[in-house]
Amino acid sequence: MGEKSKGYLLLIGGAEDKSEESDILRKVVSLSGERGACLTILTVATKEPEKVGETYVKLFSRMGVKDVTAIDIKDRQDAQKDYIIERIEKSTGIFFTGGDQLRITSLIGGSRIYHAICDAYKRGVIICGTSAGASAMSDTMIVDGDGNESPSGSLINMAPGLGLLEEVVVDQHFAQRGRIGRLLTVVASNPYVLGVGIDEDTAILVNSKAVFTVEGSGTVTVIDGSDIDYTNVSELAPGDPLALFNAKIHVLSPGTSFDLSSRRPVFNKT
Amino acid sequence: MGEKSKGYLLLIGGAEDKSEESDILRKVVSLSGERGACLTILTVATKEPEKVGETYVKLFSRMGVKDVTAIDIKDRQDAQKDYIIERIEKSTGIFFTGGDQLRITSLIGGSRIYHAICDAYKRGVIICGTSAGASAMSDTMIVDGDGNESPSGSLINMAPGLGLLEEVVVDQHFAQRGRIGRLLTVVASNPYVLGVGIDEDTAILVNSKAVFTVEGSGTVTVIDGSDIDYTNVSELAPGDPLALFNAKIHVLSPGTSFDLSSRRPVFNKT
Numbered sequence: 001m002g003e004k005s006k007g008y009l010l011l012i013g014g015a016e017d018k019s020e021e022s023d024i025l026r027k028v029v030s031l032s033g034e035r036g037a038c039l040t041i042l043t044v045a046t047k048e049p050e051k052v053g054e055t056y057v058k059l060f061s062r063m064g065v066k067d068v069t070a071i072d073i074k075d076r077q078d079a080q081k082d083y084i085i086e087r088i089e090k091s092t093g094i095f096f097t098g099g100d101q102l103r104i105t106s107l108i109g110g111s112r113i114y115h116a117i118c119d120a121y122k123r124g125v126i127i128c129g130t131s132a133g134a135s136a137m138s139d140t141m142i143v144d145g146d147g148n149e150s151p152s153g154s155l156i157n158m159a160p161g162l163g164l165l166e167e168v169v170v171d172q173h174f175a176q177r178g179r180i181g182r183l184l185t186v187v188a189s190n191p192y193v194l195g196v197g198i199d200e201d202t203a204i205l206v207n208s209k210a211v212f213t214v215e216g217s218g219t220v221t222v223i224d225g226s227d228i229d230y231t232n233v234s235e236l237a238p239g240d241p242l243a244l245f246n247a248k249i250h251v252l253s254p255g256t257s258f259d260l261s262s263r264r265p266v267f268n269k270t
Numbered sequence: 271m272g273e274k275s276k277g278y279l280l281l282i283g284g285a286e287d288k289s290e291e292s293d294i295l296r297k298v299v300s301l302s303g304e305r306g307a308c309l310t311i312l313t314v315a316t317k318e319p320e321k322v323g324e325t326y327v328k329l330f331s332r333m334g335v336k337d338v339t340a341i342d343i344k345d346r347q348d349a350q351k352d353y354i355i356e357r358i359e360k361s362t363g364i365f366f367t368g369g370d371q372l373r374i375t376s377l378i379g380g381s382r383i384y385h386a387i388c389d390a391y392k393r394g395v396i397i398c399g400t401s402a403g404a405s406a407m408s409d410t411m412i413v414d415g416d417g418n419e420s421p422s423g424s425l426i427n428m429a430p431g432l433g434l435l436e437e438v439v440v441d442q443h444f445a446q447r448g449r450i451g452r453l454l455t456v457v458a459s460n461p462y463v464l465g466v467g468i469d470e471d472t473a474i475l476v477n478s479k480a481v482f483t484v485e486g487s488g489t490v491t492v493i494d495g496s497d498i499d500y501t502n503v504s505e506l507a508p509g510d511p512l513a514l515f516n517a518k519i520h521v522l523s524p525g526t527s528f529d530l531s532s533r534r535p536v537f538n539k540t
Contacts, residue, residue, distance in 0.1 A: 148418070150445045150469045150488035151521055175420045178448030181489075184521055199420045202511075218420035219451075219511045223519070230537065232523060241472075241489045243523035245535040249493070251421055251454055253502060253513035265515040267500065 007121040009165060009206040013172040013198030014098055014131030016216065018055070020062055024203045024216045029063045031126040031205075032093025040091040041070040044107050045099025045132040049074070052097045079111035088116040093126050096133030102143050104136040105161060114162070121164055124208075134172050134198060137164045142171055142186065148178035151244075153236025156182045165206065168260060171197045174221060181242075183223055188233040188244045191225030194263060202254070210260040214252045224248040224263050277391040279435060279476040283442040283468030284368055284401030286486065288325070290332055294473045294486045299333050301396040301475075302363025310361040311340040314377050315369025315402040319344070322367045349381035358386040363396045366403030372413050374406040375431060384432070391434055394478075404442050404468060407434045412441055412456065418448035421514075423506025426452045435476065438530060441467045444491060451512075453493055458503040458514045461495030464533060472524070480530040484522045494518040494533050 008031060016024045032039050041056045043049035053070025060068040071087060073079050088094065094117060096104060108114045121127050127137070135141045138161045145156030158169075171183050174197035183195040198204060199218030206212040214220050230245040250265055252258055257266035278301060286294045302309050311326045313319035323340025330338040341357060343349050358364065364387060366374065378384045391397050397407070405411045408431045415426030428439075441453050444467035453465040468474060469488030476482040484490050500515040520535055522528055527536035 148446050148448050150472070152489075175448070175451050176418050178418050178445070178450075180448075180450045181445050184519075188521075199511075202420070217511065219422075219513075230535065241469075241487065241523040242521050243489075243526050244519075244521040247519045247521075249454075249514075249517045249519045251458075251512050251514040251517075253511040256513050265500065 007124050007208060008126045009137060010126060010128040010203055011134035011137055011170055011198060011206070012128065012130035012203040013134065013174055013200050013218065015173065015200035016130055016203070017201050018059055024201065025059060026063065027203070027205065027215055028093060028095060028126070028128050029060060029065055032065070035064045035066060037065045037067065037093055038091050039065050039068040039093040039095065040087055041068065041095050041097060042073065043070055043097050044073040045101065045104050046097055047099065056095065056097065073107050073113065076107055076111060079108045079113045085112050085116050088113060088120055091120060091125060094120060094128065096129035096136065098131030098133055101132040101136040101141050102159060104132065105141070105159060109162070118164070127164060131172050135170050136161050138168050138170050139163045139166055140169060140193065142169060142182065145182040147182065149181055151181035151184045151242035153233070153240045153242065154238035156185055158186070167193055168196055169193045171195070173200055175199045175218065180221065184244060184247070185233065185242055187223045187225040187247060188228065188231040188242060191228050194260065195223035197221040206260070211257055211266060212260065213257045214254045216254055220252045222250040222252065222258060224250070226263065277394050277478060278396045279407060280396060280398040280473055281404035281407055281440055281468060281476070282398065282400035282473040283404065283444055283470050283488065285443065285470035286400055286473070287471050288329055294471065295329060296333065297473070297475065297485055298363060298365060298396070298398050299330060299335055302335070305334045305336060307335045307337065307363055308361050309335050309338040309363040309365065310357055311338065311365050311367060312343065313340055313367050314343040315371065315374045316367055317369065326365065326367065343377050343383065346377055346381060349378045349383045355382055355386050358383060358390055361390060361395060364390060364398065366399035366406065368401030368403055371402040371406040371411055372429060374402065375411070375429060379432070388434070397434060401442050404440050406432050408438050408440050409433045409436055410439060410463065412439060412452065415452040417452065419451055421451035421454045421512035423503070423510045423512065424508035426455055428456070437463055438466055439463045441465070443470055445469045445488065450491065454514055454517070455503065455512055457493045457495040457517060458498065458501040458512060461498050464530065465493035467491040476530070481527055481536060482530065483527045484524045486524055490522040492520040492522065492528060494520070496533065
């Protein structure tokens with residue numbers, strides 16, 4: 001795991017506090033280099049790029065960032081353009097807004113901008129994403145699926161994600177939209193992946209050693225399927241209820257940490 | 271555990287199928303003695319006892335039960351009345367409707383009818399409860415608390431329950447109302463109790479050996495806190511996010527069974 005986690009990721013469960021006192025957005029600023037940051041907002045996920053971009057540009061400007069700009073990518077041609085690549089190359093922080101995670105991957109997957117983002121990540125540039133922007137970071141991502149339903153065979157659509165975070169599937173708006181069922185179904189489908197459910201106004205900051213710390217005001221739920229000794233997930237017709245015996249669940253509050261490699265909470269809390 | 275579980279309990283997560291084909295209500299009929307059953311509907315939980323009582327009486331009559339009647343208990347005086355005690359004493363099945371679990375315990379707790387129900391249970395009479403009627407069965411019951419919220423210090427109010435099911439806390443409408451957070455908080459508050467979350471149109475049938483089998487169309491989620499090695503639950507101010515490391519979670523589909531004494535799913539499924 002630690003192999004690919006060269007840089008820093010900040011994955012936000014959506015609906016983050018957007019006041020100037022926002023712990024999470026302040027973290028974006030400090031990890032991007034404070035007033036000297038070169039911060040790029042990528043609005044590719046949303047169909048309202050101007051409105052969403054402007055919100056974040058204003059917010060980060062008010063927090064003291066001099067060089068912050070929103071860039072939209074509306075088709076795969078945009079994702080190859082020189083001026084965008086150049087912007088990514090000089091960015092010290094990159095922030096994916098919310099929207100639809102399938103827009104992110106289908107528009108930038110495999111493009112020049114995608115490779116520029118991977119290079120930036122490896123150089124240590126902080127890559128941030130909120131809501132859809134957080135979901136898109138893992139190898140395989142959840143595209144959609146109902147919340148507040150019994151865990152079942154037809155609960156979720158998945159697709160290949162950006163792959164910045166390996167062996168993990170991230171879900172967002174987690175408690176607020178009752179998404180434990182769909183995350184359990186994902187983990188049952190392949191216990192190799194760790195399920196990470198991030199509540200609203202809550203984030204995980206993943207460091208280069210694949211240890212994350214929780215930021216914000218809610219909780220992060222981790223589902224570890226390593227010890228599952230029975231599941232019926234491969235036999236389910238759509239809508240059939242899931243069975244899954246013996247998974248592990250951790251609930252992490254702000255300030256607590258979790259080691260993605262050993263799959264253990266870290267006890268000496270900050 | 272097995273000590274007190276002399277009889278049979280059928281706990282339903284609410285919103286059970288009310289057609290004549292209902293698996294769960296058919297189970298009530300068969301365990302009460304089919305056409306020869308003497309079935310008593312207790313509407314104490316609801317403020318609409320006539321309407322709710324009539325619904326179940328009609329339904330069970332249509333399923334072939336000759337002797338089915340609804341009895342309301344509107345105050346603690348009712349809970350001492352001879353004719354109600356006599357009815358309980360000859361019942362072969364007792365069914366608590368939904369409503370407010372605090373009405374059940376505050377109106378019948380410690381009364382003659384309560385003791386008559388305990389005696390019936392020990393004789394092997396099936397005791398059923400749906401929604402509030404299911405919640406009220408455990409030693410300590412959840413009274414209320416928000417769903418779809420980050421697990422936190424202020425999520426739940428609890429009260430002493432009827433005590434027919436020991437060492438367990440039951441929650442209902444579980445997936446549909448996003449109640450995993452409040453059940454995790456309860457288990458963190460005392461890992462001695464096992465958290466059992468029952469989805470709508472889903473039930474657990476607990477036998478005299480404290481093994482339950484899942485009935486209906488959804489899932490049952492079991493939270494086992496035996497191995498929790500850290501929680502902050504005792505330090506939380508209202509609304510503070512919960513931390514809880516290393517709980518176990520089982521998702522059970524209809525037909526699967528769970529042994530409440532050993533806290534293990536039973537593998538030879540029926």
